[in-house]
Amino acid sequence: MNLFADAFAWLTSPDRFEGAYALPTLLSQHLLYTIVSVLVAALIAVPAGWLIGHTGRGREIAVALSGAARAVPSFGLMVLLVLLFGVLRIPEAAVVTFVLLAIPSLLAGAYTGLQAIDRRVIDAARATGMTERQVFWKVELPLGLPLLVGGLRSATLQVIATVTIAAYVNLGGLGWPIIQGIPLRRFDQVLGGAILVAVLALVVDLLLAAAQRAAVPTGLRVHSSARRERRAASAASSS
Template sequence: MNFLIEAFQWLFSPERLVGSNPIPLRLEEHLFYTFISVVIAALIAVPLGFFIGHTGKGRDFAVGLSGAARALPSFGLILFLVLLIGVAQVQLQIAAITAFVLLAIPSILAGAYAGIEAVDRRVIDAARSVGMTEWQILWKVEVPIGLPLLIGGLRAATLQVVATATLAAYVGLGGLGIYIFRGLPLQRYDEMLGSALLIAALALTLDAIFALIQQFAIPRGVSAGRAKDVRTSSPRRRAVAAKAAQERRG
């Protein structure tokens, strides 16, 4: 209990807002690493996930790659890339961000192709039967319905990077982890615990934001729990679905 009280005293000390290591500066660095890494990972994983989900090609490879990437040790990966790329400031940043991107890709990739795969095939058949092109089906049918799962992948990736970005301080890149690595040799447990509380609070805040976005991303007619439950209450929808089913039987 004393450690917890001391951690809060350290957190709310006026010194945390000024000096060489103010919390706002380290928070800004932590958010920068998180944001840039997730954006780069999304630019790589989302198009690939959409392609896999829409065409069904390469799914086994993607699943295997995602599983292997999730098994990578974060700390070892960062050190390996630092030794491989270099120890200059810019090289350190490139190495760390590359590691964060590699760790973020699996969750985003899984969310992207799982969201597309979750769309009811009858809905896709109905879209084809009314003359929609494959591109229109992807962007007007599959992506809107699969968007909650994609956001779920972004949510998981963001939490992964927030946690892993703590290690950026080990190679001299700042972030909220600097208080942990600075306090460890000095046995400053209040500083270490305070840093851990900051990182946990940041992760919970971002998780809550993504959870809210995920709820708003659920399109009308799709239940929150199942992306496949698409309403076909109108006569036109029922007719289109019946026609598609008839064509499949024929």
């Protein structure tokens, strides 16, 4: 408990809010790298995932690429890209690393969201005379949005966790207290930094979880609620 008390004291010290490594500055750096990386990854992965989900072509390639990207160690990838880009382009190398790590979850969320839709719904939309563009925008996109937001949620949390190692290459972020505190044996500082990263991830996860629930179309929410009520009534009558 003393370590947690020391970590809390470190977090609330006035010194943590002054200078180049003030906690608000580190938090803003962490969020900046996260937002930029996820946005760039979304611009690449979401259209590709929608195309795969709508046409049904290229799924095997997407699955293979996503699996390979998930297997790459993030720290090793970042160090490799820093060496390739050069020491003057460390921020660009870090952003490319985070983008590559965010793409698999976004790609999977985009194409599985469309492929999970009952084909009878798509056929019915086409039978009413909808064009392929109308089918996508009015049927596939709304129904596939919850899984896409789920992919965004997973990608964002992974990037938040990975941005922590950006401090190894002197890019700041909430990982800086952890990286600096380990060799100095400042375990209160290390724990304080870890708490900040965990709290940030938890807050973002709660926000995106709420967004994922809100993305479910109203009709599906009503249908799901009615189905649960029928199951509950059936279980009560059988007991």
